[in-house]
Amino acid sequence: MDEESLLLSLELASGSGQGLSPDRRASLLTSLMLVKRDYRFDRVLFWGRILSLVADYYIAQGLSEDQLSPRKTLYSLNCMEWSLLPPATEEMEMQTSVVKGRFMGDPSHEYEHTELQKVNEGEKVFEEEVVVQIKEETRLVSIIDQIDKAVAVIPRGALFKTPFGPIRVNRTFEGLSSSEAKKLSSYFHFREPVELKNKTLLEKADLDPSLDFMDSLEHDIPKGSWSIQMERGNTLVVLRSLLWPGLTFYHAPRTKNYGYIYVGTGEKNIDLPFML
């Protein structure tokens, strides 16, 4: 959620139950402004909060002019001092895929994971148990990246693509209409498109290249992994991800208010197919 409209956004996203306490809110408002100035971001989003055992991580993301360019992620334990996180790599993702369980709350904590590795010693090949250490920071980076790629949502029309390539915020976006807001196809993944190229030409003909340049949520697998609800008597549409429980996207139709926030344990819900 945009830090400019933080209070309103928190109020609108409160349907999921988790929010921020007043002191955190106040600290966020102040510190995010400073972050924006210091790092020269075009927009700063409060990404959310990862609940861990000892202390929660508060995550913010900074965007530059081009909305789809890689975002910079910062984390903080007290909403005041922010530290930049390294960008995520594939290697990190592979490493962290073996770590299970909750986050500890200490960025320097190291998870230990034993695995069998083939070690070549001379001509002999034998397996050895190697203890691999994975830092929590790495895990954090990777999880945030995964969540972003999987479930960060933006409504159709909020961003538009200029002929030169950069993606800009659409200042004339007035919000989705009530009927559009109830359809999953009006929402896009806030990331580089992956499936767009696979669409048939017929489908592409209907698309507006300046607005429809991202993947929509319609074709997410498994089907039904999004829960779409109207709250507050049809004046607020809330999308909740079932794959990453804790991700809440809200939008008030016909207004410019939208945003998403993740408040959760940072674990994927792999049992989703059983639960539907």
Next chain:
Amino acid sequence: MEDSTPLKQKIEHQELGETGRPWEEMVTTSQDPEPRLSEASESEQGPVTGPQPRSSPPGIPQSGASTPVDDLVGPGVSSPPSPSQEPSSTPSPLALAVQDLMAPWQSDKTTSVISEAGTPHLDHLEQSSDKAESTPHQTCQSEGNTFHQSQQTKCHLYGPRDVSYNNSKRKELRFDIFQEEDSNSDYDLAQPESGASEVAPSMLEIAIQNAKAYLLKSSSKSGLNLYDHLSEMLTKVLDKRPENAVDIIENVSQDVKMEHFSKKLDTLQNENEMLPTYEIAEEQKALFLQGNLEGADQEMEDEIAEHSLPNVMESAFYFEQAGVGLGTDETYRIFLALKQLTDTHPIQKCRFWGKILGLEMNYIVAEVEFHEGEDEEEVEEEDVPEERDNGDSEADEDELPRSFYKAPQAIPKEESRTGANKYVYFVCNEPGRPWVKLPAVTPAQIVIARKIKKFFTGRLDTPIISYPPFPGNESNYLRAQIARISAGTHVSPLGFYHFGEEEEEEEETEGRRDSFEENPDFEGIQVIDLVESLSNWVHHVQHILPQGRCNWFNPIRKSEEEEEAEEEEEEEEEEREEPDYIELEVGPPLLTPISEDLEIQNTPPWTARLSSNLIPQYAIAVLRSNLWTGAYAFSNGKKFENLYIGWGHKYSPDSYTPPVPPPVYQEYPSGPEITEMDDPSVEEEQAFRAAQEAAVNSTEENEETEEDEDAEDDYD
């Protein structure tokens, strides 16, 4: 209509200038609205324009007005009547058109008059005065001028269409009588006019008035009156000019009556889109208004004395410090909804339990305790009959082997108010919607709920399709999860509750106590202590045993009673193929500190924190469950509260594995009668034969050869 405003102004003016005015003034004023209000109900125009000496709006273009005025002003008896006559004599549309073009006050005339040829202009004048009067009617009293009134009201109600209607109405009054009657309304205005023209005989006037009043009398059944009906009918006929009008006049009359019931649809916009919003808003409005009952002070006192409603806002404030909550507005609505619940049901204690998220809709859950004895009895569910008579129906037929499968006996659910059914739960989808009571939970449901993991959809009657099959629909599953969450996460500071002293312990529940009560001597615990040591918190809800109940139920004993057993010992040991001895299931007793809770694979089950590190003096202790994500408890030392907001599932670091189906049960005893025998192989057969031969040969050594032959024959 924009025109109405000048009209209204004129009405006001009229009030002022009611007293007799020179009809010239009237005329002039009547002109004013005319060009603009050509479409407006003429009657309005008429009276409005009438008594408004000053109201000649400067801006109103009145091109055509002047001429007729002049006509009128002058001796012009002829002119006014003629124009007025024209419209009157012609059918309404023409009349309208003419009137629009002609002098304004002609329209005035028409409203009140069935101007016919030869109507003295006097009448017109009077009529105009009538008009003038009729507008004031709206504001003043006018006797016997119901005609004007009705016309006026109708003009206001209906649109421009009514102009013709009015015209026709005026036409209706073909009788001079009426005209005169109109003219003889009781206004001072009338007087001068009548003075100006020849005065109609008063007797006749009165007679006219009476007749008209009679016609205007509204029917008690339908609210219509004959006068209006006739005028409408004639309007219609004159509009349409059907052939043989006199023959179809009854039909016309019927149609006119039916038209009264047609709905006026003048909007093209589709309102459906916003309906759900308004629906909810209406329901919630009802919530807010319920406080405005027959607000007797008595009720207020009662309410304040009752205390069954918790202070949800206060708890919400504390939870907000911890970062948990639904937002102030939503919480307030929930508060009101709870109030509605306590008002409609005989509830002793009520608590906001929390919110469970669902796919399509969410659930707001309230935990409720009824007054003693006021518990609503539920329909007794049939107990699962024991399968003792599998083979009864088959006994008469060929004796098929009897299955000796006996279903495990259903464990009966706990009585209400004890154990897992201690509280009754109500749910609603949104505050403002009606509350639905959830059924009591049975042990079987809890046992199976532990094995499945399903999302809630938000509709209570959704079936739960799972393996193992869940006995019930979503309302049962919801209730089971609520029971599990309550048992697992409802905690309170140590010492807040204590056992009552008079608790008697029974055999079965040795060492286990069921109930507790608030400790009046509780002095509170330091917040710091609450955060640092988990042993300062205790569970105050009974743990649910693996069996699914809180108080262990021994199924063997029960079955003994049911079966007509000779000796208990024998049954126990011999008849059943179950384990001879069912282990007593014991769980941690009530009020055990949560430090004793099991860890989940190296993660502690609870996380305790201060709500704020910046201002520790006023911070509160917040407890967050790691086992049930979304369960929170807070305490500021003296007060505490539990809340759950989440999806309703337990946390497990490993993924969910559905239970494996049990092995196929051996239904029938295996024995030689039913066990299939393999056909003997060739070697076996030959060996058999050889063996038999050998046996026969040995016996036949002493016998004759015939037997051999016979035996040989047999071998074929």
